Amino acid sequence: MSDDGAPTRPDPTDRDGGGDPTDRDGGGDPTDRDDVLARYLAERDKRLRADGNEQYLEVTGRLAHYVDDPYVERAERDPVDREVNVAVVGGGFAGLVTGARLREAGVDDVCLIEKGGDVGGTWYWNRYPGAQCDTAAMVYLPLLEETGHMPSEKYTHGPEILEHSRRIARRYGLYDDALLSTEVTDVRWEADSSRWLVSTDRGDAIRARFITLGTGPLHRPKLPGIDGIEDFAGHSFHTSRWDYHYTGGTPDGEPMTGLADKRVGIIGTGATAVQCIPHLAEACGELYVFQRTPSSIDIRNNQPIDPEWFDTLEPGWQRRWLENFTILQTGGIAEEDLVKDGWTDLAKRIRDRALADPNQDFSPESLLRAYHESDDEKMVEIRARVDELVGDPETAAALKPWYRQLCKRPCFHDAYLQSYNRPNVELIDTDGRGVRRITETGIEVDGRHIELDCIIYASGFEVGTDWARRSGFDPLGRDGETLNERWDDGMVSLHGMHVHGFPNAFVIGFSQAANLISNVPHNLVEAATTVTAVITHALGVGADEVETTAEAESAWVARLEAGGRRFGNDPTCTPGYYNNEGQDPGRKGLLNSLGFPDGPVAFFAFIDEWRTNGRFDGLEFRAAGRTIETGTAVAS
Ligand code: NDP
Numbered sequence: 001m002s003d004d005g006a007p008t009r010p011d012p013t014d015r016d017g018g019g020d021p022t023d024r025d026g027g028g029d030p031t032d033r034d035d036v037l038a039r040y041l042a043e044r045d046k047r048l049r050a051d052g053n054e055q056y057l058e059v060t061g062r063l064a065h066y067v068d069d070p071y072v073e074r075a076e077r078d079p080v081d082r083e084v085n086v087a088v089v090g091g092g093f094a095g096l097v098t099g100a101r102l103r104e105a106g107v108d109d110v111c112l113i114e115k116g117g118d119v120g121g122t123w124y125w126n127r128y129p130g131a132q133c134d135t136a137a138m139v140y141l142p143l144l145e146e147t148g149h150m151p152s153e154k155y156t157h158g159p160e161i162l163e164h165s166r167r168i169a170r171r172y173g174l175y176d177d178a179l180l181s182t183e184v185t186d187v188r189w190e191a192d193s194s195r196w197l198v199s200t201d202r203g204d205a206i207r208a209r210f211i212t213l214g215t216g217p218l219h220r221p222k223l224p225g226i227d228g229i230e231d232f233a234g235h236s237f238h239t240s241r242w243d244y245h246y247t248g249g250t251p252d253g254e255p256m257t258g259l260a261d262k263r264v265g266i267i268g269t270g271a272t273a274v275q276c277i278p279h280l281a282e283a284c285g286e287l288y289v290f291q292r293t294p295s296s297i298d299i300r301n302n303q304p305i306d307p308e309w310f311d312t313l314e315p316g317w318q319r320r321w322l323e324n325f326t327i328l329q330t331g332g333i334a335e336e337d338l339v340k341d342g343w344t345d346l347a348k349r350i351r352d353r354a355l356a357d358p359n360q361d362f363s364p365e366s367l368l369r370a371y372h373e374s375d376d377e378k379m380v381e382i383r384a385r386v387d388e389l390v391g392d393p394e395t396a397a398a399l400k401p402w403y404r405q406l407c408k409r410p411c412f413h414d415a416y417l418q419s420y421n422r423p424n425v426e427l428i429d430t431d432g433r434g435v436r437r438i439t440e441t442g443i444e445v446d447g448r449h450i451e452l453d454c455i456i457y458a459s460g461f462e463v464g465t466d467w468a469r470r471s472g473f474d475p476l477g478r479d480g481e482t483l484n485e486r487w488d489d490g491m492v493s494l495h496g497m498h499v500h501g502f503p504n505a506f507v508i509g510f511s512q513a514a515n516l517i518s519n520v521p522h523n524l525v526e527a528a529t530t531v532t533a534v535i536t537h538a539l540g541v542g543a544d545e546v547e548t549t550a551e552a553e554s555a556w557v558a559r560l561e562a563g564g565r566r567f568g569n570d571p572t573c574t575p576g577y578y579n580n581e582g583q584d585p586g587r588k589g590l591l592n593s594l595g596f597p598d599g600p601v602a603f604f605a606f607i608d609e610w611r612t613n614g615r616f617d618g619l620e621f622r623a624a625g626r627t628i629e630t631g632t633a634v635a636s
Helices: 033-047 061-067 093-104 158-171 271-283 307-311 317-329 342-356 364-389 393-398 417-421 467-471 520-540 550-563 577-582 586-592 600-612
Strands: 056-058 081-089 110-113 184-190 195-200 205-213 222-224 235-238 263-267 286-291 425-429 442-445 448-451 454-457 505-507 545-548 619-623 626-628
Touching: 033 364, 061 235, 081 093, 081 195, 093 110, 093 158, 093 205, 093 520, 110 205, 205 520, 263 271, 263 442, 263 448, 271 286, 271 417, 286 442, 317 342, 317 520, 317 600, 342 364, 364 393, 364 417, 393 425, 417 425, 505 520, 520 545, 520 600, 520 619, 545 550, 550 586
Parallel strands: 081 110, 081 205, 205 505, 235 454, 263 286, 263 454, 286 425
Antiparallel strands: 056 222, 184 195, 195 205, 442 448, 545 619, 619 626
16 A cells, blocks of 8 residues: 555565464455555554653663673772863774774874773673674674774674774774773863863763764663563573673573573564574573564575685775665665675665656655565565464464564574474564563463563663763753753754764764664764864864854754654554654654755765865864864865
């Protein structure tokens, strides 16, 4: 069915979603597009909840132990009192690539501040078994040419990505002055000295000329708001703080022998659970998977990378691969598909369908139709794959996703579905309702109580809550207003990076910029290059302050709002963090998720021109309170 409610023409090649008589298809015909859409809407409606994002618990107070660092012992140290050129907050990819680009440009005195015991960000925390990048390593791992690293596989595993993070830190000397296991607690602008004062939980006082904020989009774990969650007397942890002391084994794949005699429950079946469940299935005495909504599981087809082939790549290859991936993934045309994965395949299907239609007029309506038809085809394949791989028909039926592939993070895995064929694994499908009750000894679903030794929460991360809540500090700007206050009605910025009232501070992210979700590090590498151009220019012209003007900021936000390009706006989608749990995000939510109207490829071209033309339109550089004219070109 098209977006205006008119039925699309039937596709004679359409196969059913499995053809299984026990399939809980709501009584409709799975070969009929109208019935499929009706099923999508019914499944969505089952899951919509009045409490939306509020259903989740903030991991504070009595739950705070769920975010303790299980990987290092916190060593006491004396507080540091220092002046630095740049304080880089966050040691994940955002901070690492920012630090790297600054060092390349000759900016010294860069101090990286990181809550974890080492760099790596999401790859420091997420050490669950099977953790792996979902985007091809050739484009996902930043600075491969600069560091000379060849990824071992098309989709590399967590330990290699963590090691690559360390490689970047070593290569660029970012460990030298780094403050690890150190949480920023307060950041405030000191107008007299034009410095940011950064305070930490170690009692540090760092005065920084510039500050970069790379605290990550999925930074703060969240827990499901299930009755009795605090009553459970067994063991429990969140996937982003994997307790190998309890499970045995290692992130490198050593078997988790500690689970051999354990009854383990895992709550959640998102991208994280899909990667770790095959390993739990092998290790646990009994494994119970508590499912609210099944993920879509497409083919992974991971392959080792051939060193001989890798040696043939010409200098500059990574930039070409990044550009190629972004063009194809966003529906553009390129001579070849270098990455060849599920992301580019998805976009190519839509594009090719649109091009093949003789009546195609490339109007938004006809492109949407091409998208819907391609998606229908893909989801039929995905549901058929469940039947091919899962033996028990009832389990297979429950594992089939009934929504469009991009409603949730698409997953790719070649062992996940087969896990349910093991005798020690049971899928506890809650038919969209989710787990509602945890007891002292286990989990209760539909009147059945399952005794458990351990509960693992694969319940994801906060999205849509305030930036300051997720980051753990709230910068106080020049006018006595905090960033949270400034963004009370939604994010405002120039290029997603500069915020009026917050001179010399730079947000490293993707919102209000390229908003390329399929390969987040690409956004970060570009942002790092941009911030380096701004900082080197400021230092070069002797500016002690650089800030976006209120007019430039408003104009940028107006341009993005008029374009209306954002993620997660399909009203038929099942709830999740992509669409604000199915609730109207309001203007605030819209502002937080806006991207450049012409898409990521256009944004990257735009920002490259902006940072190299020497004008830095929209920024004001000041020295001793006086504006400095710009006009000198700065190399990117
Ligand atoms: P998600 O938010 O995607 O998944 C949370 C899961 O918990 C969902 O299945 C959700 O169900 C379920 N859930 C919540 N409450 C309940 C409840 N009461 N009862 C039962 N189930 C419940 O978190 P993930 O950690 O899986 O993934 C987060 C993101 O991290 C991904 O989307 C992806 O962007 C990223 N990621 C990236 C990887 C990579 O390779 N680059 C690998 C892994 C993750 P429901 O769907 O119904 O809400």
